[in-house]
Amino acid sequence: MMAFIPRVFSGIKPSGDLHLGNYLGAIRRFVPLQQTHETIYCVVDMHAITVWQEPEDLRRWTYEIAAAYIASGLDPKKSIIFNQSQVVEHAELGWIFNCVARVGWMMRMTQFKDKAGGEGGENSEAVSLGLFAYPSLMAADILLYKATGVPVGDDQKQHLELTRDIAKKFNHDFRKQIKGLGFDEDYFPLTDTLVTGPATRVMSLKDGKKKMSKSDASDMSTIYMMDDADTISKKIKRATTDPESLPTEAAGLEGRAEAANLVAIYASLADQSVDQVLAEFGGSGWGKFKPALADLAVSVLSPIAGEMRRLVGDRAEMDKILRDGADRARAIAIPHMDEIRQIVGFVR
Incomplete structure (x- = not known):
């Protein structure tokens, strides 16, 4: 396999107030990686709307997550910090991956089963198509930047396996075109999971068998x-x-x-x-x-x-940080997306 730049991507969904599980399971683990990798940390607002969000709440939570990144020690000059919807290439690659991934792969995703009413999927016809397909968008988030590692909690390991499956299938299906662009081997890396240390999954303070969640009744x-x-x-x-x-x-x-x-x-x-x-x-x-x-x-x-x-009280500063991060993210995403369009066969 060709050598890829050691690059980390991860993101948090702005769908509620941040809690200790978000901090210990994700944000706290992001900070040390600034010293060893190129680091890209996103507020994945496009994922948030797979279920209904009040628009003003979505904006507020987006700012809060970006502020939490910085307050916890992420340096906007070292790490790229932005919100996903500012980089439209995420959505474009997500659609391409919808056409690479198989329905059977998506049906096995346990988080979809949980949100669609359990194993039988009793509520599956009532949920959004985005909720079903969002693992493809998650794969696009990661692979758009050719990220080699993702610091994720235990509950996201299955989605990262799907990301690897999509990368393998894309690399296999378009082998000739990838070589035609001058790549000796794979276009996308097989991204590794970076999960270390205690409290990778923080549980409820009232029930140690349930994950800590903002939706808990107590x-x-x-x-x-x-x-x-x-x-x-x-x-x-x-x-x-x-x-x-x-x-x-x-x-x-x-x-x-x-x-x-x-x-x-x-x-x-x-x-x-x-x-x-x-x-x-x-x-x-x-x-x-x-x-x-x-x-x-x-x-x-x-x-x-x-x-x-x-930080949340200074939206001008936060907007500047997010715009700068989006510009730097696009500087990586645009040339990759141009290559992907050529590989797939889109007329440019």
Whole structure:
């Protein structure tokens, strides 16, 4: 396989207020990659409208996610930060991939099954076509930039596998045309998943078997990035636990979903391993651990929330950052898309 530039792409959908799961599962992992890769971080607003969004909410959430990127340590001069709809090549390549991907591949996507009413898809005729086809657009988001790695949570691994399948089929189907353009081997890379460390999937504070979500019926189950210090502390101290003390090693968390979740959150916020956390707190009860976790969460999240509020309040600055990012993204996307049009056979 030809050598591709080490390039990372990832994005977050502006479909609700950001929460701790978005931060630990994605944004916090984005920052160190600035030092080792070319990094492109998108607010995927085109994905958001696969289900209904109030337009003003969509705008607000788009700004909030971009602000969270920057407040968490992404440097707009090092990383390309933009919103997806400003780069129309995403949609064009998404359509081409709709014609490369197979319906059977899409039918296997578990997230679609969940949103369309489970395995039987009882609600499948009522959801948007975009919801069914959006994994093709996700593949386009990644492959438009020939990204070699994507930092994704566990729930997105299946979509990244689909991205690899689409890349393989495109490379195979258009082998002659790709070589005709002077490429010795594949046009698209087979993108790798970058998932490391604890808390790759943050669970509900009320039910350790459910993913933390803004749609949860209980507001106490989710820590939002804009929560104030008192609210963060209250939610952690009221989190569901069990009567046992913390174990001294990670194996002791087996079968203890709520305990494992809180320890993983602490480990991720403290940049420690689970074993390091248990070396400090093993044998302790929740009366000691929960206040320590609350203090840690407040110390990490409060400065980010404050900077997010400042940035969101300055839309002129945010618009400038997003426009600059879109210009830099297009500088990569346009020549790639021109080659893809030639490969497919479009008259230019």
